[in-house]
Amino acid sequence: MSFASHDSATRQSQGEAITAEEVAASGAVADEDAARYALILGDDALMLAQRLSAWISRAPELEEDVALGNIALDLLGHARFLLTYAGTAWHRTEDDLAYFRDEEEFRSCRLVEQENGDFGRTIARQLIVSIFQHEVYSRLVHSTDETLAAIADKALKEVAYHQDHAIQWTLRLGLGTEESARRLQAGLDELWASVEELFIDVDPIPRLASVAVAPSTLREPTMARLGEIIEQAGLRVPEVGGSFGADRSGRFSEHRGHILAEMQVLARRHPGATW
Amino acid sequence: MPHPSTAQDSHAAPLRLADASDADAAAEEAEAGQARFDELIAEDSRIEPRDWMPADYRKSLARQISQHAHSEIIGMQPEGNWITRAPSLKRKAILMAKVQDEAGHGLYLYSAAETLGTARETFYDQLYTGRAKYSSIFNYPARTWADIGAIGWLVDGAAITNQVPLCRASYGPYGRAMVRVCKEESFHQRQGWEILHTLSHGTAEQHRMAQDAVDRFYGPALQMFGPPDTDSPNSQQSMAWNIKRFTNDELRQRFVDMIVPQAEALGLTLPDPELAWNEERGHYDFGELDWDEFFAVLKGQGPLSSQRLEHYRRARDEGAWVREAAAAYARRQAAAEPIGA
Ligand SMILES: [Fe+2]
Numbered sequence: 001m002s003f004a005s006h007d008s009a010t011r012q013s014q015g016e017a018i019t020a021e022e023v024a025a026s027g028a029v030a031d032e033d034a035a036r037y038a039l040i041l042g043d044d045a046l047m048l049a050q051r052l053s054a055w056i057s058r059a060p061e062l063e064e065d066v067a068l069g070n071i072a073l074d075l076l077g078h079a080r081f082l083l084t085y086a087g088t089a090w091h092r093t094e095d096d097l098a099y100f101r102d103e104e105e106f107r108s109c110r111l112v113e114q115e116n117g118d119f120g121r122t123i124a125r126q127l128i129v130s131i132f133q134h135e136v137y138s139r140l141v142h143s144t145d146e147t148l149a150a151i152a153d154k155a156l157k158e159v160a161y162h163q164d165h166a167i168q169w170t171l172r173l174g175l176g177t178e179e180s181a182r183r184l185q186a187g188l189d190e191l192w193a194s195v196e197e198l199f200i201d202v203d204p205i206p207r208l209a210s211v212a213v214a215p216s217t218l219r220e221p222t223m224a225r226l227g228e229i230i231e232q233a234g235l236r237v238p239e240v241g242g243s244f245g246a247d248r249s250g251r252f253s254e255h256r257g258h259i260l261a262e263m264q265v266l267a268r269r270h271p272g273a274t275w
Numbered sequence: 276m277p278h279p280s281t282a283q284d285s286h287a288a289p290l291r292l293a294d295a296s297d298a299d300a301a302a303e304e305a306e307a308g309q310a311r312f313d314e315l316i317a318e319d320s321r322i323e324p325r326d327w328m329p330a331d332y333r334k335s336l337a338r339q340i341s342q343h344a345h346s347e348i349i350g351m352q353p354e355g356n357w358i359t360r361a362p363s364l365k366r367k368a369i370l371m372a373k374v375q376d377e378a379g380h381g382l383y384l385y386s387a388a389e390t391l392g393t394a395r396e397t398f399y400d401q402l403y404t405g406r407a408k409y410s411s412i413f414n415y416p417a418r419t420w421a422d423i424g425a426i427g428w429l430v431d432g433a434a435i436t437n438q439v440p441l442c443r444a445s446y447g448p449y450g451r452a453m454v455r456v457c458k459e460e461s462f463h464q465r466q467g468w469e470i471l472h473t474l475s476h477g478t479a480e481q482h483r484m485a486q487d488a489v490d491r492f493y494g495p496a497l498q499m500f501g502p503p504d505t506d507s508p509n510s511q512q513s514m515a516w517n518i519k520r521f522t523n524d525e526l527r528q529r530f531v532d533m534i535v536p537q538a539e540a541l542g543l544t545l546p547d548p549e550l551a552w553n554e555e556r557g558h559y560d561f562g563e564l565d566w567d568e569f570f571a572v573l574k575g576q577g578p579l580s581s582q583r584l585e586h587y588r589r590a591r592d593e594g595a596w597v598r599e600a601a602a603a604y605a606r607r608q609a610a611a612e613p614i615g616a
């Protein structure tokens with residue numbers, strides 16, 4: 001039995017579990033470019049899972065400990081099968097990639113690396129990322145790369161729930177009290193400069209026409225959807241330009257090093273060990 | 276009707292007038308209720324929220340169930356401490372799912388406790404102000420990754436030993452919550468055992484880590500069953516009410532008998548030189564536990580007692596504006612909804 005299929009009454013996501021083991025067992029081998037694309041998606045999911053998991057036992061309501069835990073767990077699942085698939089190109093496991101790559105080898109965007117901040121800021125980040133990921137996965141299901149298409153199919157159902165969760169909270173906070181509206185607006189304002197990086201067609205995406213979803217094509221639908229929800233919540237779409245260095249390289253992020261230092265500390269202290 | 280109608284009056288004689296006869300009626304009803312309650316307990320049936328029940332039964336259950344819920348909630352902290360550092364993605368996912376399960380257990384249990392007529396907020400408040408108790412073991416630190424294994428194997432293991440009989444507790448909502456909880460706890464225990472098994476059979480350093488964790492958690496895990504029977508004044512009443520089915524010492528013995536062979540299979544030792552099979556009793560003998568430590572931790576002197584409470588309080592405090600916003604939004608939505616829609 002896989003861990004993800006265990007009968008938990010608190011699991012809320014509708015997506016069926018796909019495990020990294022299934023991806024590995026399928027025998028599919030990613031080519032170099034597809035693998036590097038999978039890392040982009042996988043690293044975003046991994047970093048956000050890592051950030052969100054820090055909410056567990058700290059959420060404003062017990063129900064939110066469960067909900068944020070669910071979302072983090074889904075994202076970690078996505079990261080696991082994306083990194084597993086990427087690793088097939090280089091004979092590396094998901095854990096080799098997660099625990100033994102250095103800062104500059106990760107391809108996450110700065111938005112997912114941002115600190116949680118207060119609940120308003122976390123929800124602002126969830127809103128942006130979940131809407132963006134929904135745009136990605138709803139197109140990636142048509143990828144000519146069968147493994148990526150299958151992964152997208154599974155991830156899409158879960159991301160739809162994440163999006164729903166984020167929208168509900170955006171409305172609650174935006175239309176709740178003065179304080180909640182102010183905090184959510186502040187979260188959006190602080191994060192907005194990092195949004196642009198989501199839409200950059202970094203290498204190797206331009207070479208992956210039928211395999212990848214070009215992020216530049218998602219700018220318009222993502223921004224339209226975001227604008228609609230933000231307005232519905234009585235808030236303003238921030239007028240902040242994208243910050244310099246939107247290339248997912250890690251050369252322009254101070255957070256990435258801290259996230260990895262924490263995440264990798266034990267695994268690196270025992271190289272080669274089994275857990 | 277001569278007086279404001281309540282559920283009890285609605286089937287009472289309409290001509291009753293004076294306070295005295297009200298008191299008589301209440302006494303009569305209590306007597307009938309007690310008789311029915313005694314009958315249900317005697318035939319080992321279930322008491323449901325709408326049934327009449329003695330005030331002490333209600334109070335004692337509310338305390339027990341809410342303490343149990345608090346334990347699930349505070350118990351998220353020691354394990355939550357390792358989520359961001361779990362040494363493999365698979366272990367991270369399993370741990371995250373586990374801690375999230377514990378939050379779910381807290382939810383079912385608070386819901387069960389609420390059926391006794393106390394609002395959940397009151398229970399939260401009792402924990403927040405430090406008036407409520409929770410399982411002492413969570414006041415110990417989870418320092419190493421092996422502690423995650425030891426907690427799963429020993430702490431969830433002790434919890435199952437305690438909770439399986441509670442599935443038959445006389446109070447329906449509690450028993451039913453326990454059925455759901457136990458299913459997940461046994462999963463947790465197996466996962467903990469697997470972590471320790473892997474460590475025990477890994478590098479020398481991993482093996483040492485596993486042994487150290489078991490050495491530290493063994494005593495406090497055995498104390499999870501509560502003080503010795505001679506020192507446990509409430510147990511008799513709880514057993515008479517069919518809430519508790521076995522005494523603390525019986526459950527502790529059952530647990531020791533279960534974990535000794537499991538420890539052998541792990542290739543780890545249990546830190547008790549007096550642990551030995553007693554042919555005559557058909558059980559393992561084990562040494563005296565440090566009850567001074569137990570009572571000190573129970574009184575709030577656990578190594579991390581104040582840290583756990585502070586963590587809980589901070590989360591409540593920092594979330595207050597979110598809860599207010601959600602409530603304000605819900606009120607606004609309800610007001611906007613046309614009546615009867
Ligand atoms: Fe639990």
Ligand SMILES: [Fe+2]
Nearest residue numbers: 377431460463
């Ligand atoms: Fe558990």
